[in-house]
Amino acid sequence: MIRSRITFVAGVVFGVLALCNDAWAVAWDDLTDAQRQVLSRYHSQWSGLSGDQQQRLAAGAERWSAMDSQERAAVEKRFSRWQSLSPERRADLTRRFEQFRSLSPEQQQRLRLRMQNFRQLPPEQQRHLRERFRAMSPQQREQALDRLKARGAAPLQQEQHADP
Secondary structure (H helix, E strand, O other), rough: OHHHHHHHHHHHHHHHHHHHHOOOOOOHHHOOOOHHOHHHHHHHHHHHOOHHHHHHHHHHOOOOOOOHHHHHHEEEEEEEHHHOHHHHHHHHHHHHHHHHHHHOOHHHHHHHHHHHHOOOOOOOHHHHHHHHHHHHHHHHHHHHHHHHHHHHOOOOOOHHHHOO
């Protein structure tokens, strides 16, 4: 009796999940011509993709279609650079990006301003600051980060400051 109820509940849950996934699905014919052109390599497998994947691909194709040639070239360059990274480095950057997205908008803005200020420094000074941070002991790094926090410039995590 309990086993049949569990089986029934599990079936209902999986059914609801399947329906939710279908609710986000995007029919190939509902895509714009521009989106279909960008996504043409996915045409044969489109119906097998999850609704979430279809949504993300359709949105990406829309953004791509709206870009001018310079923006596209910049995206292609960044993607090529991303592809050349080791899987470990990509995983690390993905984790750090997710940490950034988990910050409040105010914290994100403070971090953006800090990076903007850092990038405006002469390359030699940037290199010097990186080397100083890398040369610190873990305890010294923690103290330096605490001082930054006290000044209202809360960092994400230590390892993010090793490579500003």
